[in-house]
Amino acid sequence: MSTLNQAHCEACRADAPQVSDEELPILIKQIPDWNIEVRDSIMQLEKVFLFKNFKHALAFTNAVGEISEAEGHHPGLLTEWGKVTVTWWSHSIKGLHRNDFIMAARTDEVAKDAEGRK
Numbered sequence: 025m026s027t028l029n030q031a032h033c034e035a036c037r038a039d040a041p042q043v044s045d046e047e048l049p050i051l052i053k054q055i056p057d058w059n060i061e062v063r064d065s066i067m068q069l070e071k072v073f074l075f076k077n078f079k080h081a082l083a084f085t086n087a088v089g090e091i092s093e094a095e096g097h098h099p100g101l102l103t104e105w106g107k108v109t110v111t112w113w114s115h116s117i118k119g120l121h122r123n124d125f126i127m128a129a130r131t132d133e134v135a136k137d138a139e140g141r142k
């Protein structure tokens with residue numbers, strides 16, 4: 025099985041299973057800097073990326089948007105001066121799917137190449 029940052033998302037089906045209680049600790053270990061948040065009973069993965077200014081934050085936002093469009097799986101993105109909060113969850117199943125862990129790992133890869141990181 026490929027590592028998360030080289031994997032690709034599967035189609036977001038409404039009947040797809042959420043990540044199980046057994047899988048969750050295994051998957052979260054592979055994206056150690058991401059936090060699990062629960063909002064409206066929906067489990068989400070979240071991480072804040074810091075930048076030197078708004079321009080770099082916006083460029084990173086757009087780069088994450090590119091991989092999201094390519095994979096057909098989209099995050100919540102809060103872009104502010106000097107920081108971007110990225111939140112992954114699967115709308116179709118109102119929870120976490122393996123896709124979300126893949127995209128969190130892929131987001132970290134985008135961040136490695138991003139300019140103006142703090």
Ligand SMILES: C[C@H](O)[C@H](O)[C@H]1CNC2=NC(N)=NC(=O)C2=N1
Nearest residue numbers: 036096097098099113114115116
């Ligand atoms: C029609 C479209 O492919 C679907 O609505 C996709 C779009 N991007 C998505 N992104 C996320 N995070 N969850 C989804 O369920 C989802 N569904």
